[in-house]
Amino acid sequence: MAQAEDHCLRDDALLLSQGRHPDPFAVLGRHGHGDQVAVRWFMPEALEVRLVDVGQPMQQLAETGLFEWRGAVDALPLHYRLAWLDTGGLEHWAYDPYSFAPQLSLYDLHLFNEGRHLHAYRMLGAHPRQVDGIAGILFSVWAPNAGRVSVVGDFNFWDGRCHPLRRRGQVWELFMPGIDAGMRYQFEICVLDTGELLRKSDPYGRGFERRPDVASLVVDSKAYPWRDEIWMARRRRLKSDQVPLAVYEVHLGSWQRGEDGGYLSYGELAQRLVAYVGSLGFTHIELMPITEHPLDASWGYQPTGYFAPTSRHGTVNDFCGFVDYCHQAGIGVILDWVPGHFPKDAHGLACFDGTYLYEYEDPARREHRGWGTLVFNYGRNQVKNFLLASACFWLEECHLDGLRVDAVASMLYLDYARESGEWVPNPFGGNENLEAIAFLREMNDIIHRRYPGVLMIAEESTAWPLVTRPAWMGGLGFGMKWNMGWMHDTLEYLMIDPALRRHHHELLTFGLLYAFTENFMLPLSHDEVVHGKGSLMARMAGDRCQRFANLRLLYVYMWTYPGKKFLFMGNELGQEREWDHAGVLDWALLAQLEHSGLQRLLHDLNCVYRELPDLHGCEFAQEGFEWLDCHDAAHSVVVYLRRSGGVGGVTVVILNFAAVARSGYRVGVPFSGLYREALNSDARCYAGNGAVNGDVQAFPVPHMGQLCSLLVDLPPLAGLVLIPCQIDQGKLGVRPD
16 A cells, blocks of 8 residues: 555656646645645655754655655644755745645635626735745736646746646636745646746736736735825816816826936836926826837837736836826826737747637637737736726726727728638627727726726727617717827828818818717827827928918817817827837927927916816817807818807917918907907917917907907917907916017
8 A cells, every 4th residue: 555655656747846836735735644744745855854843854746846754643733834955055945835725715716707896906926924824925827728737936946847736617826825925926827738838927917027927026015105095085076078188198208318328217207297287287197008018119009918017117016106296286198099909929828728828729719910019808807807907907906097999990801900801700790899898888888887087098090880889879988089080181181282181171161060079189199200200390381481370270270179189198298209209308408499489388388278167178078169160171271169058258269370470360359358369379488479469358249250350460380369358468477478
């Protein structure tokens, strides 16, 4: 009997040493034999091992790395300590991880497998906890098709044979005492069919090494001490359609750098960025993806860490401090979030357990070939859960105020960027990805219910209907959608020689035919200043003076047009070169009057936008907008009214897109009396020519369908904002010329 048992142990030892044992927990740890107990531990790097609590050595079996001790049951505590000497002569102490019972609850596993565990990031990954009064880290990972999963790191010489995890259905887990915050780790996965070993970073990891290194880091579980209660309470009551929303988009790595040229920390960025954005009057900052990513040139759009801010600037608690600082200064933070695809990096999600796990198995759906990335399998519960939990993590744990969901169109269409024959229709014969649609609807419904006041913004570049309508209406449930049509038409128009614009007037007016079919945000994003497009300044028509005037006019048009505002960093400076992620903004341009004047205009536009309810109180409904004249193509002039949706005041907007001044231009207005020029983009303080009007009297002379009218002088390539004089301009925060 003893000989047979010894023979079995030798077989077990051989399988363990080969990393092929089907059930390591059946061998390792504590096992009873009547009134005797056996303890077995596997460590190939150990020269000798002893049980500290009984003061006796363990015997090595057949020089395989498997050590065993046998003795009386009552001689050994439930959790015992091991001391071992490695091949370098160093002694190590540790509790045996194989003496601990399973830690994940069946309820957690059930919720996860159903795709309904919104806090799966608290279950999976690496989490400090105490078990029976002993501190350690619970490692767990979803890898249903793996033959073996081990955790490897500095604590076991990165040897996957040392600490194989326990299988719990589709999830693997192991509680390891003695692991400290900051330690590096990964999961070693043995592919079931081939025996190939894969080294994978933690999909739910909270911290990662700085690129080019790719290991995950154990993160301290100490919660960040938030101090933004006032902001969070106010946000819950927020009605985003009725408040000003002006977003400043930032790539943290190239906004500013340290004196040594290195990246600024989240703390340094908070102080600099909040002061700057606040001084310009923006309400929110949107961060280009700061989810961990290995390639700088991807700008964060090919993430490998969906639960970790990039280590380029600090830790997850450092990032929480950044958000907290913004909130205390009255500035919201939105994250550009990427649930549409992920990179093929070997340490990431691709073929995670040796099978197509996170991505579609069907080659017709698996890849975005144009981007060289893989598409999430939205029909698999655990993948859907991964993405839902990621969204909840950023909103709940990091207090973010919204998610701008990247590349929604690529998720919605099966034939996105695919030629005929490269895609397969859905069961109804259409090109819609029904699983992605269901995921987006569920995600938006969950977020709007759980996190009132949070902004969900779709970058959706097609005419997909009802993107910002609830699911019960057949919509996708987003709160806002980027108005890509407005952006393309407007930039195309402003690139045309002003003398020829009269032939393209429809580019200005067409957008109002659909402006209220969705809740739109007007984007001038990073996409418009990369890939050879040049900067916004470089794309404006005319000589240098005209290009500045055109850009000032564009901003007046944008800030008075229906829709929330979105501007990429550097555009407020009139940066003349294309954005470069490896450099920094051209801050020295502010020494020139034209550039500082443009920046000042953005400040004043934000003041006017914030203080005039007509400009922000009804941006998603027809009641907030009225054409006064959209037909003056001959002069390239458009005139419209903005209202807050109720009775009362109006704001008059006059835009002259011609390079010719118009003296005594008659504009219809609803009321007689004095109107004040709240803003004129040709003012000298903006580096214009100073052709301002000041106060203008309206008389009961009907024009443009209105009972009254007034006469104004229109500078070339300029935008004017007029308000009835009952509104005190001093309250607008606009500085005098």
